Amino acid sequence: MISSPLPHRIQFHVDPIFRDEVAQLPWRVPISEWHKYGVRPLNIHRGISRHVVIFVRAGRFTFGIKEISEEISKKEISNYEELLLRGIHTLIPVGYVVREEEPVAVRTPVGVQYEAGNISHTITLLVEKVLPDSQLYTRGFSFDNRKRIWDAIAELFVELHTNGVYWGDASLANTLIRFEKVDEPFVGKKTTLKAYLADAETVEFRPSVSKAMREAELNFFFESMEWMNENLRAGGSTRDELATVNDQQYLRGRYGMLSAVEEKKKEFERLTSYNIDRFLGQIHNPSYVDLFMKHIEEHKWYLSERSYAPVSLKEAAHDWYEYVYKPVCELFRREKIVDLFPGKTAAELYIEIMTNKYFLSQKIGKDVGMIQAMHNYAEKFGVTNPFLERIKSTSDKLLSIFTGKL
Ligand SMILES: Nc1ncnc2c1ncn2[C@@H]1O[C@H](COP(=O)(O)OP(=O)(O)O)[C@@H](O)[C@H]1O
Ligand SMILES: [Mg+2]
Structure with missing residues (x-):
């Protein structure tokens, strides 16, 4: 039972930045009728929904x-706020607006009750x-293109689950x-x-998201892919059955891979104080985190030898970052090496060239050095002649980083 509110009183629970614009809108009538009140809803593509959703300019x-x-609107707005605090890609909440309505009579076993009819x-x-x-499901859209979309969705799921969001x-x-x-x-x-x-x-915040819940979340999403297929079939467009299975397998694989990378990144940050995404660059392979760790451990060994004193892992990480990693990556950027390998991040280039160095050295039986490793890497990736010149001049500068500091 509630006390009788004034009919059509409007409550604004809105961030002050948006308050003036929100207040201009005709909240006394349902949003489905706004077009009769001088508001022109925008024709924007949106997902299938249960509720009335409109888009308006104000x-x-x-x-x-x-x-x-x-x-629910109160909860949803506070969910968006919490999601943003946790660094998750989501909508920017403006607030919620309540239109108070006459209480509605509800028959119950103990007589008629009045419930708030607020909208x-x-x-x-x-x-x-x-x-x-x-x-995503039209025939013209290649599997390769679709994979980039599954990559983005897998990334969102990992972001959610590693931050305790279901x-x-x-x-x-x-x-x-x-x-x-x-x-x-x-x-x-x-x-x-x-x-x-x-x-x-429906968002829930938890201390952690269990394996079973992660599985349930993925399965629910896979079902939504099936509905989409059904809808398209009903709409007359066709697409082979197998496509969805391939998509699901790809998405599941990518999710597993990125979850493993995320776990390792957290551990790396705990040990070294370095956030890989922010300082080193994006990586999508868990073994790359291990390789970074290995380089830092080697650097730690080298520093302790040089100073005849133990050096902590955090100190070593800092020294390695400032005097090895940063100069090398800055050189990659200055000399536009990153442009020669489109899609690769500086972190991936660094790891891949270093790994190439390791394998070449193993093969020859002596240390081939960064320069030869970089040449060889460029050749493997089919960098053509005019660019090999650039690689050559960069190699000389790279040499000075390594001989100067190490
Ligand atoms: N701020 C927004 N920007 C772009 N699209 C949006 C926005 N809010 C909602 N949508 C689209 O409208 C759809 C319906 O909104 P949603 O909150 O999912 O309603 P329902 O709870 O009824 O499913 C969403 O799935 C999304 O596609
Ligand atoms: Mg929805």
């Missing part, structure tokens, strides 16, 4: 507005330039995909596909 902003119960709205900022999910409604419709520019250490801005969590009603 002053400086464009909002996504979902009509929903008061309790509420979850408001988020519109994410623009999203790739339509249906495109989504509970992971579906294609609730995942927004778009191109984004991200800062890549020693490379600069790089365009990459990113997946966003849209629809945070």
Whole structure:
């Protein structure tokens, strides 16, 4: 039972930045009728949804507005806030707006009760330039292109699960995909596909997400892929059955791989105080973390030998980063070596050239050095003649880093 509220009183629970724009909208009427009140809803592609969702422009902003119960909109907005705090790619919450309605009479075994009939709205900022999910399944869209999308989705799932977040409604419709520019250490801005969590009603925060829950989340998502297939079939487009199975296998594999990388990165950060993504660069292979660790351990050994005193792993990591890793990667950037290997990050180049050095040395029976290793690596990757000159001049500078410091 509630006390009788004033009819159509509007409550604004909105971030002050957006308050003026939100207040301009006709909250006294249902959002499905706004077009009659001078508001022009934008025709924006959106995933299948249970609730009424509209997109509107108001002053400086464009909002996504979902009509929903008061309790859930409040929870959803606070979920978005917590997700952002945990560094997860998700919608920016604007707030929720409640329209107070007359209480509704509900018959119960103990007589008639009055329940709040309030209507509420979850408001988020519109994410623009999203790739339509249906495109993923059209024949023209190659498996290779689709893999980049599964990569982005696997990354989102790993981000969620390693941060103690269980989504509970992971579906294609609730995942927004778009191109984004991200800062890549020693490379600069790089365009990459990113997946966003849209629809945070069911999100739960836990100390950790168990293996069974991770499995359930993936399976739920796989089901959503099947629905998409069904929808497309119903809509007349065809696609071979196997495609979905391949997609699922790929996504599962990628998720497993990235989860392993994430675990190792955490351990690496605990031991060295270095966050790999922020300082070294993106890597997608767990063994690369082990290799970085091995280089730092070797550097630690070298430093202790040189100073006749024990050196801690953290000290060694710092010294290695400042006097070996950073100068090498800065050289890669200055000499535009990274451009010769499109798609590779500085961290991957560093590891791959170092690994090449190791194997070449093993084969010949003596240390071949960085320069030969880099030449050989460039040849393997089919870098053509004019660029080999650039590699040559870079090699000489690389030599000075290694002979100067080591
Ligand atoms: N801020 C936003 N920017 C872009 N798309 C959005 C935004 N909010 C919602 N959408 C799209 O609208 C769909 C429906 O919203 P959602 O919150 O999932 O509603 P429901 O709870 O009914 O499923 C989402 O799946 C997403 O595709
Ligand atoms: Mg949804």
